Amino acid sequence: MVIEGVIENIIYQNAENGYTVCSVISKGEEIACVGNLLGVHPGEDVEIEGEYITHHVYGRQLKITSFSKSxxxxxxxxxxxxxxxxxxxxxxxxxxxxxxxxxxxxxxxxxxxxxxxxxxxxxxxxxxxxxxxxxxxxxxxxxxxxxxxEYGITTNAAIKIHDMYQQNTMQIIKSNPYKLASDMHGIGFKRADEIAVKVGIEREDINRIKAGILFVLNEFSTNGHTYAPRDALFNQAYELLGVDITLLENALIEINIDKQVIIKTYDGQVAVFLRKLYYSELNIADKLLTLSYHNKQEPIEFENEIKQTQRELDITLVKEQQDAIKNALVNGVTVITGGPGTGKTTTINALIHMIKKKKEEFLLTAPTGRAAKRMSEATNEEAKTIHRLLEITYNKDANVKQYFNRDKDNPLETDILIVDEMSMIDVYLMEALLEALVTGQRIVLIGDIDQLPSVGAGNVLHDIIESKRVKVVKLVQIFRQASKSAIIRNAHRINKGEYPVSNEEGTDFFFMNRVIQDEVKNTIVDLITTRLPKKYGNLDNLKDIQVLAPMRKGVLGITELNKVLQQALNPPNDLKNEYEYRQIIFRTNDKVMQIKNNYNIPWKVYGMAGMPIDDGIGIYNGDCGVITDITSEKLIVTFDDYKVVEYEFNQLEELELAYAVTIHKSQGSEYAVVIIPVHSGPPMLLSRNLLYTAVTRAKQMVIIVGINETVNRMIDNNKQVERYTNLARHLQNIM
Structure with missing residues (x-):
């Protein structure tokens, strides 16, 4: 079916993929058309080819297969x-x-x-x-x-490309499309390479090889490394580009001359850094050591003061806890590390009590909203995310889109900064945090060294401890009340390479043996929908129960589990709106998670009367909420901290369903009940610290569903994936 007519109205248009709902006047008849109408406007003449369909709500529509316009x-x-x-x-x-x-x-x-x-x-x-x-x-x-x-670039991306290159757009596309990979967010090397093939650029073109090497270096960064060994870099670049090693070597020399990388040799191994990552680690090391050189005088009355604090708070502090507090009050930099149940929270509360008595100022911070909320609840003091503490600001017109208001020229106003969940903090965030401190201020870094490292580049907490250049206090004693919990006992057993004890009388730690993957999946659905709510009536199966999976793909990966759990917990009906984006169906009442930092998206908090009582910008990786509405143009999420955010449909790449999340994404969070599917998979995804991290997310109950032998293999597998980082070396080398 072909019609000719004039665009009358644009009812809806997705800027990301060009999907459009519009009305067309053809031979005096108004026709509803749906499909990809790239960049059309009212008044333009169009010729549309398609077929008529009947929508259950909107009636007769012409579904577009192709079009031309004038x-x-x-x-x-x-x-x-x-x-x-x-x-x-x-x-x-x-x-x-x-x-x-x-x-x-x-x-x-x-x-x-x-x-x-x-x-x-x-x-x-x-x-x-x-x-x-x-x-x-x-x-x-x-x-x-x-x-x-023609090159598969969406409407929205095309506008951004044109905004950047203006009249030079097509000349750049045809001569060096690899500039897109370095200049444009969302257009990576592989898309640029596809364009290059279409415009006839040779496989051995120097711009292609340089872009490919930088792409591989960025992939190393995405996987947590701050540098790549040259041999590993060349191996992956060869697989990607398929060119001779000599061409790779020449391209790396040019990239080095262009000052895009830094090349160093350590113990005979050549290390290749992205320039920014090299200097981020160097700046962290320099600032930590600068702060650590300026210690306060040890308080003469400390012994009496710590005794008085214990009486006033009605607590007993062991020697390690007292040492941690003394060092935090005196040293420019103090690290306090320990597993669950070792008294980190009690130590922080006693430290805060003594800081207040000394009439000093303090600030509390953590890397994520959930971690900051936990810190605030545990201390009864305000705790902010690092981004909020540093007053992140977004400027859409500047070259640097986001920046922190708090820096060396506008430092934080505090005597002591206490940072929780240090294992989650990558090098970029750590550098920004330290940039906002000045000599004479003190920083206390708290975390569990045995948790998974940060999702972003670096292994900051591990490297600081390994360097032995700042004071580290390890809390090792498990306190009596904590030791009553099988979750905490088994977490420490796992961490020591011992197998957990489960299914005991009155326990909070369970193992359910299921050999077939579909049986694991079905058991998880049954637990969440029926067994747990029936036995524990006060459990909310959306808020209180969380599935934590080791991987994304496969029958027991989060992609498949989310589809199954969505169907079980939030099935479709006529009262729920939904929107499909990249094969994910988002539905009203779905549990969702933000999966990337968005520094400029606005949010509001509404009071009981329905009026806004607070507003701001920024939603961050790991924030969770529920879809409260889907309109013809937007999807609305209410997050756990009551922030309400309206997403354009082209922003839905930032959200995913969160009935099941990866163990990595759960860092910094706590859930009443954690269910962990453990079946089979590659060793790098089935490790001891992965299981340890999952178990320590639970407050009331852990249920492992799967194969016991796999659980044991995870505990035996203490070979953590090596991270190539340089912070410890910088700390050791700076005098």
Whole structure:
């Protein structure tokens, strides 16, 4: 079926993929059309090929399979086109004036002789010239969008590319599309390489090889490394590019000359760093040592003060806890590390009590919203995320889109900064945090060295401890009350390489043997939907129960588990709206997680009367919430801290379903009940510290479902994936 007509209205358009709902006037009939209409505007003439379908809500629609468009061919179309807002400065009233005056010659006048627009009242000469320039830019943008669509680049991406390169867009695309990979977020090397093939760039082109090496280096960073051994870098680059080693060596030399990398040799091994990562670790080391050189004098009355603190708080502190507090009060840098049940929270509370008595200022912070909330609940003091503490600011017009207001020129106002969940902090965030401190201030770093390292690049807590350059206090004693919990006892058993004890009378740690993967999956669904709510009536199966899986893919990966759990816990019905994005169905009442930092997305908190009582910007990786509504244009999420966020559909790449999450993503969180599927998989995804991290997320109950032999193999596998980092070396080498 082919129709010809004029675009009447754009009802909805997805800027990411071009999906459009619009009405078209064809032979006097208004036809609803749905599908990809890349960059169309009201008033434009279109020829659309498609087939009629019947939507259960919206009725008869033409589902588009292909289309072509041209500029308006009638005065009505021209007026609709100009009045649609496509050219900034022309609204509906101005569009009518222009078309009434110039009739069918309107577009020709705007393109070739825009100064004539000044003959119309309300349009100055400057405005007339500006309209002409904007029209030409819009015409050029339309051509670019159509051209880039052939390379699989979305409408939204094409606009961003054109905004960056302007009239040079197509010249850059054809001569060096690899610039897109370095300049544009969301267009990686592989997409640039596909474009390069289409425009005829040779496989051995130097720009391709340089871009490929930088892509591999960024992949190392994504996997947590701050550098790549040159041999490993070349091996992966060869697999990616398929070019001779000599070409790789020459390209690396050029990248080094361009100052995009730093190359060092350590113990005979050549290490290749992205420049920013090298200096981030160096800056961290330099600042930590600078702070550590300026210690306060040890308090003369400390013994009496610590005894008084214990009486006032009605607690007993063991020697390690007292040492931790004394060092935190005195040293520029103190690390306090320990597993669950070893008294870290009690130590922090006693430290805060003594800081207050000394009338000193302190700040509490943690890397994620959930970790900060836990810290606040445990101390009864305000704790902020690091991003909020450093007052992150977003500037869409600047080259550096986000930055921290708190830095060396505007440092934090405190005597002591206490940082929790240190194992989660990567090098970039640690560098920014230390940048906001000055000599004489003290920092206390608290974390569990045996947890998984940060998702981002670096192994900060581990490297600081390994360097032996700052004071470290290890809390090892498990306290009596904590030792009553099988969760805590088994966490320590796992950490020591011993097998957990489960299914005892009155225990909070269970193992359910299931050999077949589908049986594991079905048991998890049964536990969440039926058995746990039935036995423990006060459990909310959305908020209190969390599935933590070692991997993403496979029958027991989070992708498949989320589909199954969504169907079981939040099945579709006529009262729930839903939206499908990249094969994920988002539905009202779904549990979701933010999976990347978005520093500029606005949020509001509403009071009982439905009026906003707080607002701000920024939602961060790991924040969880529930979809509370889906409209024709937006998806609305209410997060656990009551922040309400409206997502455009093209932002849904930042969300995923969260009935099941990876163990890595659970860091810094606590759940009443944790269910862990353990079946089979590669050794790198079945390790001791992965299981340890999952178990220590639970407050009331752990249930492992799967194969006991696999659980034992995880505990036996203490070979953590090596991270190539340089912080410990910097700390040891700086004098």
């Amino acid at each position: 500029m308006p061919k009638s005065t009505y179309g021209i007026e609709r086109y100009l009045g649609s807002g496509v050219i900034k400065g022309i609204g509906q009233k101005t569009a009518k004036k222009i078309v009434d005056h110039f009739k069918m010659d309107t577009l020709n006048i705007i393109e070739h002789n825009p100064i004539m627009l000044a003959n119309i009242s309300g349009i100055s000469k400057n405005k007339a010239i500006a309209i002409g320039e904007k029209y030409k830019m819009q015409y050029e943008l339309r051509s670019v969008m159509i051209a880039l669509a």
